[in-house]
Amino acid sequence: MSKVIEGAVAALSEKAKGFDGTAKFVIEGEGSVYIDENGARAGDDEAEVTLTANRETFEGILSGDVNPTTAFMTGKLKVDGSMGTAMKLGALLS
Numbered sequence: 001m002s003k004v005i006e007g008a009v010a011a012l013s014e015k016a017k018g019f020d021g022t023a024k025f026v027i028e029g030e031g032s033v034y035i036d037e038n039g040a041r042a043g044d045d046e047a048e049v050t051l052t053a054n055r056e057t058f059e060g061i062l063s064g065d066v067n068p069t070t071a072f073m074t075g076k077l078k079v080d081g082s083m084g085t086a087m088k089l090g091a092l093l094s
Contacts (some may be wrong), residue, residue, distance in 0.1 A: 004030040004055055005042050011062050012040035015092055022047040022084040035089070048079035049089070052057045061093060068093060 003074045005025055016035045018030030024047040035042035053061070057076045068090045071077035079086045 002030045004059075005033060008033045008058065008062065009040045011041055015037070016040045019092060021049070021082070021088060023085060023089050024050045025058060026050060026052040027058045028052065030055060039051070047081065049079060049083075049085040051086065051089070052078040052080070 008027065010024065012033060012035060017036070017039045019035055019036055019039075020037070022045075023035045024043075024045070025035070031042060032044045033040050034045050034047060053071065053076060057066055057071050061071060061077070062070050066076075068077060072079060
């Protein structure tokens with residue numbers, strides 16, 4: 001597992017506990033983080049929504065420097081699946 005994925009799991013674990021749904025962040029060239037009601041873990045399981053971004057965009061979203069909606073609208077964040085679940089995840093991260 002890459003250090004980026006390890007860091008993402010650590011950053012998302014507490015925030016994601018109790019998340020109502022399933023989501024997967026695909027960080028290009030690094031791997032995937034799966035989020036459900038138990039928190040975050042490295043994984044590539046099927047999810048209601050898959051969000052794909054490069055490392056810089058993903059780290060910016062986690063740190064709060066990048067707005068997820070803006071990243072989506074500018075094409076830096078791709079969303080595949082349930083937009084409602086993506087919106088819930090966006091609220092959780094902000």
